[in-house]
Amino acid sequence: MQQKAHQSTAPPAADPAPALDSPELYLNRELSLLEFNARVLEQARDTEVPLLERLKFLCIASTNLDEFFEVRVAGAVQKAESGTTATDADAISPQDLLKAISLRAHDLVAEQYRVLNDDLIPELETAGIRFLRRAEWNERQRAWLAEYFEEELLPVISPLGLDPAHPFPRILNKSLNFIVSLEGKDAFGRNSGYAIVQAPRALPRLIQLPAEETGSGPYDFVFLSSVIHAHVGDLFPNMQAKGCYQFRVTRNSDLFVDEEEVDDLLRAVEGELPSRRYGDAVRLEVAHNCPRGMVDYLLERFMLDRGDLYQVDGPVNVNRLMAILDLVDRPELKYPPYTPRLDPELGPNGDLFAAVRRRDILLHHPFDAFLPVIDFVRRAAGDRHVLAIKQTLYRTGPDSAVVDALVNAANAGKEVTVVVELRARFDEADNIELANRLQAAGAHVVYGVVGYKTHAKMTLLVRREAEGLRHYVHLGTGNYHPKTARLYTDYGLFSCDPTLCNDIHELFLQLTSLGKITGLERVLDAPFTLHRAMLDKIDREAANAAAGRPARMIIKMNALVEPESIRALYRASQAGVSIDLIIRGICCLKPGVPGVSDNIRVRSIVGRFLEHTRVFYFENGGEPEYFLSSADWMERNFFRRVETCFPVESPELRERLMRELELYLADNTQAWLLRADGRYEHAGPPDGATPVAAQQRLMEGA
Structure with missing residues (x-):
């Protein structure tokens, strides 16, 4: 007599994880940008926000949507009309994308009114x-x-x-x-x-x-x-x-x-x-x-x-x-007036150069005043010991105190070299006017490199001191624009570290001459080393996790789009790396996908100030690395722009960066959490929990 087949009681096997290049693992960048605009529009609805500030957020949402149509929709229309079949990692055709954009944009406009x-x-x-x-x-x-x-x-x-x-x-x-x-x-x-x-x-x-x-x-x-x-x-x-x-x-x-x-x-x-x-x-x-x-x-x-x-x-x-x-x-x-902090050493009565000689200085705008950045150039213009000033300008505004200082320096006979990016979108006319003004003052003005936008934020001073020539640098994540420095969050680093300064010197040579630099010691630069270095550091975290060593990443920036970077993050998550992404705007990565991104969390902070800092933290097996950068993780930043990514090596400044990153991760008031389907949910404080608003804490001096 034939026996009955054994009935297995084991749970059914889980569906295999999709391949990491599968379109289902990627959110569309244009639709993700529309979702950011929806989060801005939510600020106009928030009764905790002062009334006139709510009106301002409504206007910002409207302006954002204008630019979205002028640039992003216009580009999709051109692709659709040309019959192109090329798609992004999400594999949505231009024709289908335009339909999806129209549906979501109509909803947003209806809600706006x-x-x-x-x-x-x-x-x-x-x-x-x-x-x-x-x-x-x-x-x-x-x-x-x-x-x-x-x-x-x-x-x-x-x-x-x-x-x-x-x-x-x-x-x-x-x-x-x-x-x-x-x-x-x-x-x-x-x-x-x-x-x-x-x-x-x-x-x-x-x-x-x-x-x-x-x-x-x-x-x-x-x-x-x-x-x-x-x-x-x-x-x-x-x-x-x-x-x-x-x-x-x-x-x-x-x-x-x-x-x-x-x-x-x-x-x-x-x-x-x-x-x-x-x-x-x-x-x-x-x-x-x-x-x-x-x-x-x-x-x-x-x-x-x-x-x-x-x-x-x-x-x-x-x-x-x-x-x-x-x-x-x-x-x-309106929001209560806010006066940024100003370290007396960096104020009008301080000695900025002496302070930088003693230690690297990190500023977090707008919580820290932007005045020292302006004074860095202004004092250099009037300092007889300063021989040369080199600076990049991407967006700086039509009436710029920074440009005034550069003009004064050139008029004073100093060697002034300015890399002006003429193609900074919607600031082209202002930048042309500034370039003409600088040239009239005798500054050397160049327009970067053909085919690449110069998006790096850097200033280099050469000063004659008792020990000989010394270089000072300011490197930032944002523009040399005093007005936006009060509205955007950005980091700026002052240093006179010889190795770091020499790297920036080499970068300026590369921008102004036709030479080729052989390699930088500390600074990562696009379009040459930045992309490969980020992939290598992500892969290193994955290897450390697989070997049982500490493995963690915190990446804070404005946009995450570039597919190879996303695939590297997926691999790291699969290896067990704990990954926190703080992405203000576009995010094409899907968190929380079983077997792919279980260990990845994505949040967006939308508050009084526009989050603009780019901070990259890698645990590195217990020997952490911290980087600040002018670049988001997008194809254009990695491959079609001149960008900088520079390390923060002072233990004191590293501790500060981690405290501030952890504060953003604890935010339960202005944070939005991305779900795997592309929806964002507001991260309200759990019952009984203390509300945490990172920007407010930073204003209070946390």
Whole structure:
């Protein structure tokens, strides 16, 4: 008699882990960027944030979305139209990506206007800050605005009736416009039906009503669009304006300069800037009540589909509401003023050079003042012992104290060499102006390396001292921009370590001459050594974990995209390495995937300041390494930019870096946790737990 087969009681085998290059292990970078914008928009909803700061976050979300369409969507459209099949690691085709972007972006825009109309405007009105609609104007307000229209608007507006002799005008990127439907005939017997009114670019989009003249409150405002709506009939005598609807078009704003074919990069970039205003259209925003026929007419004119249409209930240029923060003097509705710390040794009465000779100095902006960085160059300009100053400038602002100091140094006869990155997106015009100013002062100005953006943040001084020539350096994770230094978190390191300084000297030689450096001792640089070094350090952690040695990584940066780095992190997780990633924005890695990324945790911090520091910690079997960098882990940073990554070797500074990293990992107030499906969940404090906000603790001096 045949016996029954034995029934196994063992649990079913787990599904094998997917291959590490499988598309299912990668999040799309564009969709991940949209999720970052969703986290910014959440700040506008957070009632713990002061009211006017919530409005600011709404404006930032709007501005971010503008740039997203100008650059990222425009690039995807170009790929789709060219029929390219090339995809990122997630393997989403350009066509499918555009559909996914449209769905998510429409949701974000709808939420943006819901927050504005249902939350912020009513709360602002309760606080005495009002945006008056036309139906709410009293007689004095109406009279004052009519006079404003006559004196300020009418002389500069040029309404354009549309007919064969008046074709559809060129519409500037992101400008405020109106489409008007007309009835009747003009003085020449013409009746086109439609006209376009372009709002003057020189006039403010928000008009503050004078209280005494109009009987208004101290903070009553009217949108420029409302004034144009109210008086649009005056622009078309003897005709009737039946409808007036605001619209705005967003265009491809990426510049194309064939660097191999130009003799003068500055002139080439300068020549391309005007084209940004009239690139291919990628998005149309129209008032929500605009009739279907007029919407279709605009879509046809801009060669867009209905998926590119965003009908909005409110101003099409929400970001112009940012002006309110300067116009309204209500400190209780803003973040409390914050004065960054300033070590007396680094202040006006201190000796900065003597302090740096004693020890390396680490600054964490904006918690530490940016003034010592400006003074580093300013003092060098007036120091007769300083012979030469070399600096990179990526974004520094149109009115830069740093550039002022460089100009003064050049005028004082010092050797000043500045590497100006002309192609810093949306700062090209400012950088061209700064480059011309520096050249006029006698500075040596170069524009980096053809084909590579110079994104490194470094300054080198050469000073004659009793012992001979000594080099001093400042290396940073962020730009030499005093304004953003109060808004972004960044690290800066002062040092006169001879080996570190010599590495930076070699890098400047590589940027300004046509020579090739043989190798750097401490600094890792892109596009040469940085990528390989990061992979090697990740693999070393994996080997240490497999051998039972301490193995841990904490990586803090703005974006994680480059596939080979992600695969290396997956391998390290599989080997048992504990990995914490603090990624502000784009993250294409999926944490928590069984058998692949069980040991990886990803969090994003979104708060009062924009997190911008790049810190890389490797346990290294009990001999930890700490690096600061100008580079995120993206293909462009590794392979198409000049970047620096430099070690922090002082035990005291290493302890500080670890304390601050652990503080970010403990944040349960402003942190968002990434899940394997690409969703972010807010990390609220557990019941009974003490709330921890890393930025607030750092402001308090933790």
